[in-house]
Amino acid sequence: MRLLFLPENHVLPLARLLAARYRFWGPAAKGGAFVFEEIADVSRLRLDYSTTLLPPKQAFLPPREILARIDIETHECRSPARPGKPIALFGVHPCDLHGLAHLDLAMGEPPADAPYWRARKDAFIVGLACVQRCMPESFCDSVESHRAGGPFDWMFTPVAGGYVVELRGEAGEREASESGLFEVAGESWKKNYDETRDRIEKTFSGRRLNLASLSSDLERSFQDGWWEKLADRCFSCGACTAVCPTCVCFDVQDEIAEGCRMAERCRSWDSCLIRNFAEVAGGENFRKLRSERLRHRMMRQGAYLAGRFGLPVFCVGCGRCPHACLGKISPLEAFEHSRKFPIRRYAQRLVEHIKNGVTRHE
Amino acid sequence: MSDAAGSAVDYLPELSTLAAVRPLTAAESLFHLDMPHRALGHHPGQFVQVSLPGIGEAPISIASSPTRPAGFDLCIRRAGNVTEAIHRLKPGAKIGIRGPFGRGVPIDDCMGRNVVIIAGGLGLAPLRSLIQYITDHRSRFKAVTILIGARTPETLLFPDEYGAWRSRDIKVEVTVDVSKETWLGHVGVITNLISRIDVDPDTTVSIVCGPPIMYRFVLRKLARRNLQNDHIYLSLERRMKCGMGKCGHCQINGLYVCLEGPVFRYDRIAHLPEAL
Ligand SMILES: Cc1cc2nc3c(=O)[nH]c(=O)nc-3n(C[C@H](O)[C@H](O)[C@H](O)COP(=O)(O)OP(=O)(O)OC[C@H]3O[C@@H](n4cnc5c(N)ncnc54)[C@H](O)[C@@H]3O)c2cc1C
Ligand code: SF4
Ligand code: SF4
Ligand code: FES
Numbered sequence: 001m002r003l004l005f006l007p008e009n010h011v012l013p014l015a016r017l018l019a020a021r022y023r024f025w026g027p028a029a030k031g032g033a034f035v036f037e038e039i040a041d042v043s044r045l046r047l048d049y050s051t052t053l054l055p056p057k058q059a060f061l062p063p064r065e066i067l068a069r070i071d072i073e074t075h076e077c078r079s080p081a082r083p084g085k086p087i088a089l090f091g092v093h094p095c096d097l098h099g100l101a102h103l104d105l106a107m108g109e110p111p112a113d114a115p116y117w118r119a120r121k122d123a124f125i126v127g128l129a130c131v132q133r134c135m136p137e138s139f140c141d142s143v144e145s146h147r148a149g150g151p152f153d154w155m156f157t158p159v160a161g162g163y164v165v166e167l168r169g170e171a172g173e174r175e176a177s178e179s180g181l182f183e184v185a186g187e188s189w190k191k192n193y194d195e196t197r198d199r200i201e202k203t204f205s206g207r208r209l210n211l212a213s214l215s216s217d218l219e220r221s222f223q224d225g226w227w228e229k230l231a232d233r234c235f236s237c238g239a240c241t242a243v244c245p246t247c248v249c250f251d252v253q254d255e256i257a258e259g260c261r262m263a264e265r266c267r268s269w270d271s272c273l274i275r276n277f278a279e280v281a282g283g284e285n286f287r288k289l290r291s292e293r294l295r296h297r298m299m300r301q302g303a304y305l306a307g308r309f310g311l312p313v314f315c316v317g318c319g320r321c322p323h324a325c326l327g328k329i330s331p332l333e334a335f336e337h338s339r340k341f342p343i344r345r346y347a348q349r350l351v352e353h354i355k356n357g358v359t360r361h362e
Numbered sequence: 363m364s365d366a367a368g369s370a371v372d373y374l375p376e377l378s379t380l381a382a383v384r385p386l387t388a389a390e391s392l393f394h395l396d397m398p399h400r401a402l403g404h405h406p407g408q409f410v411q412v413s414l415p416g417i418g419e420a421p422i423s424i425a426s427s428p429t430r431p432a433g434f435d436l437c438i439r440r441a442g443n444v445t446e447a448i449h450r451l452k453p454g455a456k457i458g459i460r461g462p463f464g465r466g467v468p469i470d471d472c473m474g475r476n477v478v479i480i481a482g483g484l485g486l487a488p489l490r491s492l493i494q495y496i497t498d499h500r501s502r503f504k505a506v507t508i509l510i511g512a513r514t515p516e517t518l519l520f521p522d523e524y525g526a527w528r529s530r531d532i533k534v535e536v537t538v539d540v541s542k543e544t545w546l547g548h549v550g551v552i553t554n555l556i557s558r559i560d561v562d563p564d565t566t567v568s569i570v571c572g573p574p575i576m577y578r579f580v581l582r583k584l585a586r587r588n589l590q591n592d593h594i595y596l597s598l599e600r601r602m603k604c605g606m607g608k609c610g611h612c613q614i615n616g617l618y619v620c621l622e623g624p625v626f627r628y629d630r631i632a633h634l635p636e637a638l
Pocket of ligand 1: 441
């Protein structure tokens, strides 16, 4: 692991250098909140941001994008080229770095998704460590995504007077040396760095889930009536999936464009919470109940996708979905409940046995 | 990462030409398509994404066997936007194709065994691919039985082909839910036919495709005939958008029907609460 030091006043010059070579995305203030967006004027960059409304996922999987253009006369079709330079994401918090890693897995499983990888390929990613909790709803420490991880080229950790930067890979080394803005990390910086990292571990030492059993706990709780109770607070609005850094589900629609000469195949974010998400011709709906849809999302985040990719959990605990949800529904609530489920069931059975005059342990 | 980027797949339809249309029932027709640049290269039970520019895409099973050269068949029911529009096309029209997608029927597991094919309604469309394959390689299979159920005699699919199938030493039994006096065949649900056939549990495999409601009854009946779950294959339908395990629409619990299905060995999904 190679560490360098970047003085505070070198941050903007560095951002300007990157903005010349990449389409530059970063956190900026907008309408009383923070957003992660493409920014032309890098002085808008706000590395002191808490969290953004939407995760940086939209850089590679935009809310709406054209997958193909088809000539209606000749049927000739092509996918749109990537618009120019690759993307640089600057200042990505650890939860969102992990989120990007999970997106890469979902969109990279064969057959890999070409439109995603056109945007993702050659992207330069700069992580930024969190030294304090961004909002009460976040639970990154519960799912252990509060530490640096995922696909970063540089990882910034704030220390007195600037940032200690961990470099990774060929692109990370190259961009650092070509910029000429980094300094060799001296002993005092390293000490400061270790202290900051200790502080991070202390700050994020809140709840911990039993990640080793999470997916089996969840699958065991599948038939629990508790999901219906939880769904009483859900409005099937789909806000939770829209703000999620690891949700990828989408819809595809073909549309007429350019005065009826061309057709466009568009994809847009979809949500497994929306009523007709699993409906087929003939009217059959495979997740008709709101509780079935809510449970499905929690299962995806805690069991299905995690199992598919050999991870303990797919949710990164960013807290955006409970923050955005009218009913304040949090995956943490579901994950923690699933752990209690077998115990509750056992207690229930015990009560039944006692009622029947039998006190037998099973 | 670079691997994924290198072998990534786009959502571009390939051009095919509608060569012929054969009306089958009031709602279903058989469309024969030619791909100019390649053979489709499918396995029985797989599906393609069929599209018309500006109208949309729909997943449709391939209704003909890869053993038949020159093009492929799709049996399409009018059900909405895309399927209605396809029904309005004349021969010579262009149709977009992506695929083939999914896992079809594992032919190797059927070879050298008795095969019982159970088709309800439109379920005969994907199974016709397997049936044609069997008729083209008849000696590789032991006793073959096809059980077909439809609502009425008028909605039976491919009745003009049963004779040819029978002539290849295949037993074809047909039943309808309701009929007029002119119908001389069986009346009643398809499960009744299962009671009437010989099933040797050790050497028989069964492949089932039909409307969602059919599976539970058929499976119960097959269990009563002592057929083990790992000798039963089910072809399942779900909503589909991408066909590539990405859009999430087709999921049954943690499985993607477009990748791991649509044909599943029953013992591999029997424990999934969302499967049937
Ligand atoms: C693996 C598979 C194989 C199939 N094989 C055949 C076949 O061989 N022949 C055949 O006629 N039909 C088949 N279908 C069903 C066929 O895909 C639907 O009838 C078709 O998508 C309807 O599209 P539409 O645009 O005409 O209807 P729309 O106007 O889009 O919608 C009409 C209805 O279809 C449902 N629907 C929309 N999109 C889909 C979708 N992508 N998948 C399923 N339902 C959808 C909607 O909920 C709505 O209720 C198959 C489906 C699957 C998943
Ligand atoms: S944001 Fe909340 S209310 Fe909306 S669909 Fe998600 S869980 Fe339901
Ligand atoms: S499920 Fe909610 S908390 Fe978890 S990563 Fe998605 S938005 Fe964040
Ligand atoms: S059809 Fe999109 S995941 Fe299966």
